[in-house]
Amino acid sequence: MIKKERLSSNTLFNFTSEAKYFYLKLQNGFIPRFYLEDLSILFNKSGAEFKNAFPMVCFCDIPISQLKDHMWIYGKFGIGLTKEWGIKNKLNPVLYLPSSESQIIEQLTLLLSKLKKIEKTATPETKGSLVDLEFHLYHILRYCKLYQGKQGDDFLTFYDEKEWRYLPVVSESDDYFYLAEKDYNNLHERDIANSTMLTKKIDFQTEDIKYLVVPAKKDVDGLVNFLTSETKFNANPLELVRRIITVEEIENDF
Numbered sequence: 385m386i387k388k389e390r391l392s393s394n395t396l397f398n399f400t401s402e403a404k405y406f407y408l409k410l411q412n413g414f415i416p417r418f419y420l421e422d423l424s425i426l427f428n429k430s431g432a433e434f435k436n437a438f439p440m441v442c443f444c445d446i447p448i449s450q451l452k453d454h455m456w457i458y459g460k461f462g463i464g465l466t467k468e469w470g471i472k473n474k475l476n477p478v479l480y481l482p483s484s485e486s487q488i489i490e491q492l493t494l495l496l497s498k499l500k501k502i503e504k505t506a507t508p509e510t511k512g513s514l515v516d517l518e519f520h521l522y523h524i525l526r527y528c529k530l531y532q533g534k535q536g537d538d539f540l541t542f543y544d545e546k547e548w549r550y551l552p553v554v555s556e557s558d559d560y561f562y563l564a565e566k567d568y569n570n571l572h573e574r575d576i577a578n579s580t581m582l583t584k585k586i587d588f589q590t591e592d593i594k595y596l597v598v599p600a601k602k603d604v605d606g607l608v609n610f611l612t613s614e615t616k617f618n619a620n621p622l623e624l625v626r627r628i629i630t631v632e633e634i635e636n637d638f
Contacts, residue, residue: 395594396443396470396548401459413587414441416552417578418563437568438526439581445546449638460631464595473586475548482531526551552584596628
């Protein structure tokens, strides 16, 4: 029987480039933050950019042996959690959109335009239901991402990231369901929006963690000291110490 190479992982990784955010996540769990998404192929057929920011926490479903490029982009401090933990917390793979000509985009834009058209002649009672339907449709759209696109100065194939997202439950009464690009670019406005997500975090326990990734051997002692002193983990810190792995080891041994 031929042994097939796994194309996905049993681990969902979240990476950051800064140690302080890595330790905050270990201590407090994952708090959603607003990230800008390019939705031009859905809402602007002229080719002009159309971006909105949504609150989310992003993970990748990449085998540890293939993480090198991902860590180079997103950082070398990482938490790897079981996929069972992710499913229990309602994480979901994103829906990658290759072009404005794809069938799913045609169907989504058709549905949106029909809702808008019906809404113009609807009674007040019906209009409320239509707005509610539109809101739920936008919730689904938060799982959409370009197949390829620009990130900073780089052009990336986002599909290679095999992204899973945690999107907090929000309602129309929430002040911050999304941020328009101009509001996202206003740091004060973005900070206020991010602060509303503190109650929507997802947490994890020792048994949910498969890997703790740090850049190099010199970073291990600091992590061990944190794990043995942090009350969240002090019942069995040595179990977590055994799950520490360095980027150096990943690059050299996998």
